[in-house]
Amino acid sequence: MENFDAIIIGGGSAGLAASIALGRSRRSTLVIDANEPRNARAAHAHNVLGQEGISPLQLLDQGRNEAVHYGAQIITDHAVRIEGSSLNGFTVHTETAAYKASRIVLATGLTDQLEEIPGLREAWGISAIHCTYCHGWEVRDQSVAVLGLGPMSSHQALLFAQLSDRVTFVNHHPEHLSAENREILNKSGVVIVEGRVQQLRVDEHGQLDGIVLANGDLLESQAAVVSSRMIANSELYLQLGGTLKDHPMGTFIPVNEMGATDVPGLYATGNAANLGAMVMAAAASGTVAGAALNGDLALERLDSHSSATTA
Structure with a gap:
C-alpha cells in the first residue's frame, strides 16, 4: 500500500x-x-x-x-x-x-440542493444563477427574475438591482419575505410578483425562455436567480x-x-x-x-x- x-x-x-x-x-x-x-x-x-x-x-x-x-x-x-x-x-x-x-x-x-421546479436543473449554472459576483456582470441590464426560495433571496434581489433596473422578485415562498425586506425591495425598485413558480421554460442549451407562474402567466426573463x-x-x-x-x-x-x-x-x-x-x-x-x-x-x-x- x-x-x-x-x-x-x-x-x-x-x-x-x-x-x-x-x-x-x-x-x-x-x-x-x-x-x-x-x-x-x-x-x-x-x-x-x-x-x-x-x-x-x-x-x-x-x-x-x-x-x-x-x-x-x-x-x-x-x-x-x-x-x-x-x-x-x-x-x-x-x-x-x-x-x-x-x-x-x-x-x-x-x-x-435545488428546489424541485421543472426546468431548474437544466438551466442551473447557465441561465439559472445564484451569485451576483460570479454571474451578475453577464446579466447586467437584462430582465432578471429572482425566485423567492429562501431567506437569502431578498438579499440576492437587492444585489442584482445594482446591475439592472429590470429585476423582479417572484414570491414563491412568502414565509421567507419579511415586511422589512419587502420594504427594502420596494425602495430598490424591485417589482414583487406574488405567486409560485410552476416551470422554467428552457431551451436545449439551458437558456431561459421565460418563467411560467402557477396562475398560468408567463414572466419574461433572461435569467433566473435562485438560492440553493x-x-x-x-x-x-x-x-x-x-x-x-x-x-x-x-x-x-x-x-x-x-x-x-x-x-x-x-x-x-x-x-x-x-x-x-x-x-x-x-x-x-x-x-x-x-x-x-x-x-x-x-x-x-x-x-x-x-x-x-x-x-
Whole structure:
C-alpha cells in the first residue's frame, strides 16, 4: 500500500492549491479526485485575478499541471471510506484501491440542493444563477427574475438591482419575505410578483425562455436567480467522528484559521469549510491548509527526533 505525507481528497481549486503548497515543500502528496467540479456547467470563472473569465475546466487543467510539476500524484477515483488517526496514520479507501497518509485534506466541496421546479436543473449554472459576483456582470441590464426560495433571496434581489433596473422578485415562498425586506425591495425598485413558480421554460442549451407562474402567466426573463441549500460533502469527515455546523445556507465542516478541523491531522478547505468561497478564496484556503499541514509534519518530525535522541 502506497504511503504519502498527505492525501488530498478533491481536485478543485482548493485541493490543487493545497497540493502545490505541499509539493513545493517536498511533501509526497496524492490527490484523489472524482472529476465532478461544481462549476463544470459554467462557461467562465470570474474574480480570478490574472485569469478573469477563464473556463473553469481550463483553470483546473492548468492547476493539475502545476501540481504534477511539483511532484503531486493525481488519480481519478472516488474516496469512499477513511479510517485511522494522526497517531498511527490514515487509510483512505477508494472504489479501486487503498492508500495511507500521515495527514488528510478534505477538499470535497459541496452539493447544491435545488428546489424541485421543472426546468431548474437544466438551466442551473447557465441561465439559472445564484451569485451576483460570479454571474451578475453577464446579466447586467437584462430582465432578471429572482425566485423567492429562501431567506437569502431578498438579499440576492437587492444585489442584482445594482446591475439592472429590470429585476423582479417572484414570491414563491412568502414565509421567507419579511415586511422589512419587502420594504427594502420596494425602495430598490424591485417589482414583487406574488405567486409560485410552476416551470422554467428552457431551451436545449439551458437558456431561459421565460418563467411560467402557477396562475398560468408567463414572466419574461433572461435569467433566473435562485438560492440553493448548500451541503458540505462531509461523509468522510463524519466517518472520523467530526461534527458539522449549521448555516442559514446549509451545513459546513468547521475549521480554524489554518484549515484544521476538530479531528487531529484532518484539514478541510474550500467550499467544504466555507460555503460562500469563490474560486480564489477556495484556492487561498487550500494554500493555507497545505502550509499548516507541512508545518505540522515538520514539528512532528522534530519531536520524534528529540525523543529518539533522548532515548
